[in-house]
Amino acid sequence: MRDYIARNPKTGKPLRTGRKRRKHLDLAYKPVEGAWDAIHLDRILPLARGDVEIEPVIWSDKERLMRQPDGIRALPRIRGRDQLDAHEALEGALGSLDTRLRIAGLESLPYCALLHTENLFEHLHELLEDIDVDVQKAAQKCLIIVAPVFPSVTEETMRRELRLSDKVRRRSAFDALKQVADSWPEVAELHIDELIREEEGELRGMAAALLSRLAKHKSATLWDLIGWCLQDEAVVVRRHAARALIPLANHAPKVTQIALEIAFFDDDEAVRNSALKASKKLDPNSFRMQRLITDGTRHSDRNIRMSCIKMLPIIMVDAESRILATELLQQETDSEIQKLLEEMMIDESLEGTEAERNAYLAPAEKVERDEGSLATPPPVMMSPEKEAEPKSPSKLPDPIRRPSQDEIFYGDDFDDETDDFL
Numbered sequence: 001m002r003d004y005i006a007r008n009p010k011t012g013k014p015l016r017t018g019r020k021r022r023k024h025l026d027l028a029y030k031p032v033e034g035a036w037d038a039i040h041l042d043r044i045l046p047l048a049r050g051d052v053e054i055e056p057v058i059w060s061d062k063e064r065l066m067r068q069p070d071g072i073r074a075l076p077r078i079r080g081r082d083q084l085d086a087h088e089a090l091e092g093a094l095g096s097l098d099t100r101l102r103i104a105g106l107e108s109l110p111y112c113a114l115l116h117t118e119n120l121f122e123h124l125h126e127l128l129e130d131i132d133v134d135v136q137k138a139a140q141k142c143l144i145i146v147a148p149v150f151p152s153v154t155e156e157t158m159r160r161e162l163r164l165s166d167k168v169r170r171r172s173a174f175d176a177l178k179q180v181a182d183s184w185p186e187v188a189e190l191h192i193d194e195l196i197r198e199e200e201g202e203l204r205g206m207a208a209a210l211l212s213r214l215a216k217h218k219s220a221t222l223w224d225l226i227g228w229c230l231q232d233e234a235v236v237v238r239r240h241a242a243r244a245l246i247p248l249a250n251h252a253p254k255v256t257q258i259a260l261e262i263a264f265f266d267d268d269e270a271v272r273n274s275a276l277k278a279s280k281k282l283d284p285n286s287f288r289m290q291r292l293i294t295d296g297t298r299h300s301d302r303n304i305r306m307s308c309i310k311m312l313p314i315i316m317v318d319a320e321s322r323i324l325a326t327e328l329l330q331q332e333t334d335s336e337i338q339k340l341l342e343e344m345m346i347d348e349s350l351e352g353t354e355a356e357r358n359a360y361l362a363p364a365e366k367v368e369r370d371e372g373s374l375a376t377p378p379p380v381m382m383s384p385e386k387e388a389e390p391k392s393p394s395k396l397p398d399p400i401r402r403p404s405q406d407e408i409f410y411g412d413d414f415d416d417e418t419d420d421f422l
Helices: 019-028 041-049 068-073 080-094 099-112 120-127 133-146 155-162 167-183 185-195 201-208 220-229 235-243 245-251 253-263 269-279 287-296 302-310 318-329 335-345 354-361 384-388 405-413
Strands: 055-059 062-066
Touching (some): 041 080, 068 080, 068 099, 120 133, 155 167, 167 185, 185 220, 253 269, 253 287, 302 335
């Protein structure tokens, strides 16, 4: 089967696909193998239309009898001028009263839709609410396969399924949305943007759980979604958004720093712990992180206080960290943190051991002067021929003797060789 080329639904131009996106597209044009693959091409359409009841084939060294549902499953193999007839046979199976034909049609739909999509997704939309449970399950499985390949035509179907009260169908729809998030993150962002505005907290939480999958995708929309979810009233939403900060720190550190200002001071401990893990991946010497660490030393959460206090020697000089440690010790109640602050208050140059005091008094190590500095001009490199030549004395002009101050003052009466004091 020829490769499927993903195209923009509005412009029709081919889209570039990454590895993950390509992986999901591969699933859409590789149907499951079965005994129906042994049906001769000339016998597929008659069997799928019901013109022939039974078609014998040899599969795995055994004779098997293929019937109409098997002919439906073999329709993706049809190519060329018979494609329209195969599409008509598939539509008939999807609208059939026979449960087996509807299930077989749903199994062939993702692969036949790569060639002709007309009316196929309308059938899928209806079969998701079929009265037969097995048909519903087949339709849900079909949606998971086609959603990342056809995000536009399945948009309304996804929007309905994601908001159903039936937890099984809702879970299946979110599984499909996960595949969409990997293949088309922009489309997943639109769905999540709508879902986090719903009144049901569980629905918002399930949508926020997908933010971690999108964290590697550099998008201003995603950054806004994380920021909104961090301020949600439902704690489950904030927890999922805080988990997304950990992978986000690797790709958007500046955005993560802004989000940490919200998550660091959240009421929920799980949110704060996720924010603390994300903060360890950031540069502590940036201005915003320095301010956040300083504020964190007075946080009500013990773990955050401990972590921020340990980072003080990194962002401050010794004198500044000692002054702040002295202030913090006056209001600290935790014994372990008190001991840490007391250790930070010690000035090793005055109160340290003899070896520590001597380290401060020891002379600085000799610094090798770099070649090319102003103090020591680099030696002039000469060719071997020039080095072999005898060096002639330098011909410099005789220095001009300037009169001294006494000679200028006394004139000719001054004799610099006479010393009256001898």
